[in-house]
Amino acid sequence: MNHHVDPELIRRYLAGELDNKAMHALEKQALDDPFLAEALDGYAERKPDQRFHLADLNKRLEMRVQDREEKRGMVFRLNYRWMAAAGVLLLVGISMIWILQRGPDNEIAMHQKATNISDSSITDTLQYYNREEPVAWGKATPEKPLTVSIPSDTGFLPAKEGRISAALAADQPMASAMMRREDTVHQPSPLLPLSDSLKGSMAGVAVTRPVEAVAQAEAMEEKNPVAYAPMVTTRLIQGRVKASNDKDGMPGATVSIEGTGTGAITDSDGNFAIRVADTTKNLKLVVAMVGFDSKKMDLRQKENNLDIVLNQQEKALSEGVVSGYSKSKKVASVYQPPIPVAGYERYKEYLSKNVNYPASAAAGNVTGRVKVSFRVLPDGTLEDFKITRRLQPDCDAEALRVVKEGPEWSPASDGKATRVQVDVHFPPK
């Protein structure tokens, strides 16, 4: 089969170095081979000598094949690294939980002196001095302040209230202390889980009526709703969107925060900026553009400057587009003419083995080929046999016989009856 055409032949053809016969041969081949024809057209528009570029291509292909091996290794190493990172994170997480659960306990039990751990923000640290209420604390030294510190961004926020309530639970109002609490506590939190944590953490201290205390705290909250409004600061998220195969920015891509109406469209250089409330946790950024795979990404707290790369969609490139240019076929179903079920090679083999050389032809020293044409119906049956090139009556008959009795054919892919033609050779003996 004539699959590949020597690049050198093409070069010489275009450079006019071939003789007329060779030129004709290539031209004829091109007429039967649209791929070759189009390639020739392409070459014809350039300098005839493309040897340098072709050699370069070969090299690049080679590198590409080798490259794959290396990449595989890298991916593995990368995974390994990620796993390590995940492991470390897990460890940190677990120890955080552990510390947080144990920390306050110890503080209370030991009546440590006030040491503000997370300082600055009022919401993080809650101080309570129990000057006037010795009863609740049993043997606690009244002068010593009790500090409960809870880092704000943990899941243990509720405990805050609990502990206070517990402290207050003892008995009597302690109006002044309560007032102070109103001033300092800004974050509303559910109270329920806290009675548990409080029971545990107050072990060794006289806790009398925690439930009542909770109720008290609740009542207090109601009294003072304004104090619980979140402090609003904003956060500016900005960045640039580009395509994976393009170094310039991508204009017109939409960038939005998932689950909110907040978003932006990139400008002509691919830049965008979005302002969101700082308190919003677990931000997910969604970036989308027609023809590209959209991307969803988690935003970490400090990550305000982003470079986002979108990958071109594989799918959009194939089927849909093709139909625009060729009315007839999609890529997925390239037209395939009828072929022998076992393939042409096998079919030829069959022909050459099964042709009986007619005696009359042998006597007359007749050699050559007979062309037999027939139609392959959609169900694979053959009909309407014709001889399109005759040689000698007996040879013609033999050719017809051998094709008729021959192996099965598979029909054309478009499901239509299609005419094909085969050569039956009667070679010189």
Next chain:
Amino acid sequence: MKDADDATLILEFKRSGQLDYLAALYQRYMNLVYGVCLRYFDEEASKDAVMQIFEELISKLKQHEVQNFKSWLHVLTRNYCLMKLRSMKNKEGREISMEGLPIMENDSFGHHENGVSMETHLQGMEKCLETLPEEQKRSVDLFYLKEKSYREVADITGYEMKKVKSYIQNGKRNLKICMEQQDA
């Protein structure tokens, strides 16, 4: 690997996932792919395109059953180029009128592989030849029957090279239509 036919290489590639097989196959047609790309882009961009098409092959071959690889590759190549061209619009790149591009004819697919050659059609079709316009008839006659090259045909007839080519292409098409009518 050099002697294996296309189908075998595709099969091996699908089975093993080894790029070597695919590369060996691609190498056979790379100059054609490159040539087609040259119609649309300059040399450097064409080379990039050739490599990109190879990447597409890696994934697409796994999805599609390909029987006639060469024809399929041709369609893939052209689609890739047109897509690329479209995405480059308003940027740089040559303007190509889509009109001028020949639309693939179904029956020209695999034509070169099924043993039906134009030459034999012609021999059974001298009548059809008579029905062609004069320029087409002369060009086709000289090219197919007298086996002259385009250049010689142009010299003999005095037609322009480009015209000769289109006369022959059109003549061939008309003949085919004529013959199909005879067959039917």
